[in-house]
Amino acid sequence: MITYSYVEEYVRQWRNGDITLNKRRIKLIELIERDILTSEDMYFDEEQIESYIQFTEKYYFPLTLTQKFKTCFIFLYYNDGSLVFDEHLDYEGRGGGKTGRISTLANYFISELHGINNYNVSVVANSEKQAKMSFTEVFNTIDKDDRLKSHFHHKKALIESRITKSEFQYHTSNANTKDGLRDGCVIFEEIHQYENSSTVDVFTSGLGKVRNPRIFYVGSDGYVREGFLDKLLERADNLLDGSVSIRDDGLFPFMCCLDEEEEMHNQAMWQKANSQFHPPLTSYAKTLLRTVMKQYNKLEHNPDGYEEFVTKRMNLPKVDLEKSVTSWTKIKATNQSYDLDVLKKRECIGCLDYASVRDFVSAGLLFLKNDNYFIPKELTHSFICKPFADKHYAYSKDKAENNNKKDHRKFAPIREWENDGLLTVKDIETMDPYLIVEWFVIKRKEGWNIKKIVGDNFKMDVLKPIFIENGFEVEVIRNPDAASGLLAPRIEIAFENEQVIFGDNPLMRWYTNNVLVKRLPNGNKVYRKKEEVKRKTDGFMMFLYGVWASRDLEDYDVSDTLDLLDALHF
Known part of the structure; x- marks a missing residue:
């Protein structure tokens, strides 16, 4: 003993x-x-x-x-000294x-x-x-x-x-x-x-x-x-x-x-x-x-810190380290009303995700108002290559009345979203960069005050000269994962507080619900896809890049400032 x-x-x-x-x-x-x-x-x-x-x-x-x-x-030793x-x-x-x-x-x-x-x-x-x-x-x-x-x-x-x-x-x-x-x-x-x-x-x-x-x-x-x-x-x-x-x-x-x-x-x-x-x-x-x-005590207002607190302070690892970017309830809460005339008085960020030239490309205009992020339904658009839409979403079969609706269409009703003006299916093998630039040119002609265009570095070597040629300022995100790590707390809090506003946009809700949040060994969060091929996240990434550049947006109506200047007599 x-x-x-x-x-x-x-x-x-x-x-x-x-x-x-x-x-x-x-x-x-x-x-x-x-x-x-x-x-x-x-x-x-x-x-x-x-x-x-x-x-x-x-x-x-x-x-x-x-x-x-x-x-x-x-x-503590054994009697033999070991x-x-x-x-x-x-x-x-x-x-x-x-x-x-x-x-x-x-x-x-x-x-x-x-x-x-x-x-x-x-x-x-x-x-x-x-x-x-x-x-x-x-x-x-x-x-x-x-x-x-x-x-x-x-x-x-x-x-x-x-x-x-x-x-x-x-x-x-x-x-x-x-x-x-x-x-x-x-x-x-x-x-x-x-x-x-x-x-x-x-x-x-x-x-x-x-x-x-x-x-x-x-x-x-x-x-x-x-x-x-x-x-x-x-x-x-x-x-x-x-x-x-x-x-x-x-x-x-x-x-x-x-x-x-x-x-x-x-x-x-x-x-x-x-x-x-x-x-x-x-x-x-x-x-x-x-x-x-x-x-x-801060967890009530900073839910992003929950996993860190439980994992590091309480030493109990969270099993669901890979999870959705937010709950479906909060995704549905993005369906809030907005006034386009009010937003038109404000400057915005033109954002895009061009992750692949053979499937989806998403573009949009993001506004910041009272700490709310607006990316209105009318000011977002996606382009899809038809071969990809046919292969993975049975796009062409949608024309037939006897289409198997419980398969591809329910997963992503591409033709329905196209009919609603949320996207365009192009009968091309690879995406045309001029098509994307033209969408932003049209929005600018419509009177939207686009401060800059922001996107990640994939294909920006092709897009950036075309944007500059058309008079746009361009910001390139060199490391999207690093940007994700920095933005993750802000994104999570914004969804939690219902400060993300898409309007009634089922395509953006679909994009967001497809996002997988993954923890890296260093604790940073990055955004991935829940399923690599069919569950696309392009619209969400486009939104993320817009949030990244929203630091350059002034939270006031530009037109009010111009009216004030016009009223001054020099």
């Missing part, structure tokens, strides 16, 4: 209801009580545990009970103190207190900024303390113990350019962004050349599914469920997360996702709690 005071106290607080744990941590306690505390061939190294705690609290910050609890299992846990998963909501903790571990491991020569430590992250975070914290701590300076050389990219010659350095996770290092410990940050194990494999290939090698996996959840993190979590769950023994898999799985999404609305449950919120709260935790509470 073995035990340790911090382990006993942690379990006692949970059993007494002083702290609230999620199901995974409860399973961890059960595993510890079943397989560790009853063991006769394991021991906690008291000297190392207390030495690390004293070192950290003297030079860095006070440790919480949770952090002391986890420390015990870093220095580690019980040579891998540690620290999976916790954003703000849980994970990065600060690995800073102290890295500094301790290379020191003579740890007592292993050449025990090199590497921290690996996707970005240099993240990778340098712990290194910079250790560097600055040494730099301001003369006693630490006497124990460590600290340089811009390398910190070395004067006694053990152990080194601490940081790396970015480009697995293609790094060879295995001679490390004693490797710490992986931002593991939620790893799509596979290639980075981990490269940086851990040099382990085993010094005794007691360790790997730490650190991070909150993210937006890469079926990647490295998901597989690691599955491995951890297998340990907690008892289907794998810790003697066969030396991973210490410390996992903080909500058990159910609804728990996010109960502040008392937030400690399930973040151990900093276990009472009594430190000054750091009180500040963090205020920050998280503000973010939670």
Whole structure:
């Protein structure tokens, strides 16, 4: 039988209801009580545990009970001196103190207190900024303390113990350019962004050349599914469920997360996702709690932040990371009335999507008025190549009375929309760029004040000279995905607040309903198609580009300004 005071106290607080744990941590306690505390061939190294705690609290910050609890299992050994846990998963909501903790571990491991020569430590992250975070914290701590300076050389990219010659350095996770290092410990940050194990494999290939090698996996959840993190979590769950023994898999799985999404609305449950919120709260935790509470309160008016809050703060990944741009209810709410005579007094953006020359092209005029985006039914138009319409929407068959209406027509009633003047089917194989430019020329002749034309860079090398030749200013969006990432919050809020106005335009509703919102590994949102061929999104992308350029629109009636000028006598 073995035990340790911090382990006993942690379990006692949970059993007494002083702290609230999620199901995974409860399973961890059960595993510890079943397989560790009853063991006769394991021991906690008291000297190392207390030495690390004293070192950290003297030079860095006070440790919480949770952090002391986890420390015990870093220095848990078999009687033969080998580690019980040579891998540690620290999976916790954003703000849980994970990065600060690995800073102290890295500094301790290379020191003579740890007592292993050449025990090199590497921290690996996707970005240099993240990778340098712990290194910079250790560097600055040494730099301001003369006693630490006497124990460590600290340089811009390398910190070395004067006694053990152990080194601490940081790396970015480009697995293609790094060879295995001679490390004693490797710490992986931002593991939620790893799509596979290639980075981990490269940086851990040099382990085993010094005794007691360790790997730490650190991070909150993210937006890469079926990647490295998901597989690691599955491995951890297998340990907690008892289907794998810790003697066969030396991973210490410390996992903080909500058990159910609804728990996010109960502040008392937030400690399930973040151990900093276990009472009594430190000054750091009180500040963090205020920050998280503000973010939670903003969700009512900023629904775009919902997934980020649940995924990163509550550490509970949203399953529907790919979803519609908005609900069908909000799409239908775009059917609002407007006054074309009022809009005609205002300037507008000419926007177009020319994603393919063989199927759809969409064009429109977008207006901004009182934070509402107007793209009126009468001022949008799509052009379709007839071969594409025939192949995918049975366009020519619509002429027959016995057309199978439950198939292609119901999916996209092209002929019906053409009869309503929403689109034109052209009997051509590829789209004529002059056709698109002419549509805008006609609108300008009708008196619409088009400030500029905006579209993405596809085919703009052909279109731009024609537009300029016809006297239009042109803006080209070089990276539509980057624009989507920047605009996604504004687009989502606009739909939520019913500030997008198409009028009674079933074609624009169809375009919008076909949009798939996808999260990239960096958290940015991009717009894709729910189905690659038939479910077109050209009209929505045209609208998106118009919103991008709407920053240049003045929110007032141009004609009122002209009338005022006419009334002045010079």
